[in-house]
Amino acid sequence: MSPIKDQKKLVRAIIAALTKDKKKAVKALNDLTKEDPLQDPAHVSDNAASDTDAFEQSSHERIESLQRELTERIATIDHAISRIGEGTYGICEECGVQIPSDRLTIMPTATVCVSCEQKKEQG
Ligand SMILES: [Zn+2]
Numbered sequence: 001m002s003p004i005k006d007q008k009k010l011v012r013a014i015i016a017a018l019t020k021d022k023k024k025a026v027k028a029l030n031d032l033t034k035e036d037p038l039q040d041p042a043h044v045s046d047n048a049a050s051d052t053d054a055f056e057q058s059s060h061e062r063i064e065s066l067q068r069e070l071t072e073r074i075a076t077i078d079h080a081i082s083r084i085g086e087g088t089y090g091i092c093e094e095c096g097v098q099i100p101s102d103r104l105t106i107m108p109t110a111t112v113c114v115s116c117e118q119k120k121e122q123g
Contacts, residue, residue, distance in 0.1 A: 010101050011084060014108045021108075022077045029070045036063045076109045083111070092116055 033039060037056040083089040090099050094116035103110055112120065 007101075010104065011089065014089075014104060015081065015084060017108050018077050018081055022074055022081075025070045025073045025077070029067060029074070032063050032067055032070070036060055079111070080109045094119075 036059075038060040080089065090101075090104055091097070092099055092113040093111045095113065097113050099110055099113050103114060110117075
């Protein structure tokens with residue numbers, strides 16, 4: 001098999017993985033929105049039980065931070081998919097080297113190579 005065919009096969013597998021991941025994240029995000037007690041309009045004018053409010057407030061905050069994570073994840077996936085479309089997928093955004101396919105298989109949304117990521121983490 002030629003390296004180009006390998007690359008195409010890898011990209012196809014990555015698109016499939018990213019699409020699946022995105023679906024999961026979107027579904028989780030929708031489920032979370034339903035779970036959020038403060039999304040329920042019936043609770044807005046109900047301030048009788050302050051204990052319940054505190055509990056609802058903390059689960060609202062937990063849900064909000066999960067929502068932020070999922071939204072970020074979806075954006076990262078979209079970014080990776082758009083880079084595939086542009087033909088720049090798999091190229092390090094920092095230094096321009098080809099990111100090894102091993103890394104992309106494990107982390108399909110990676111946009112920088114290992115050494116650039118380490119540099120980022122350090123400072
Ligand atoms: Zn790099």
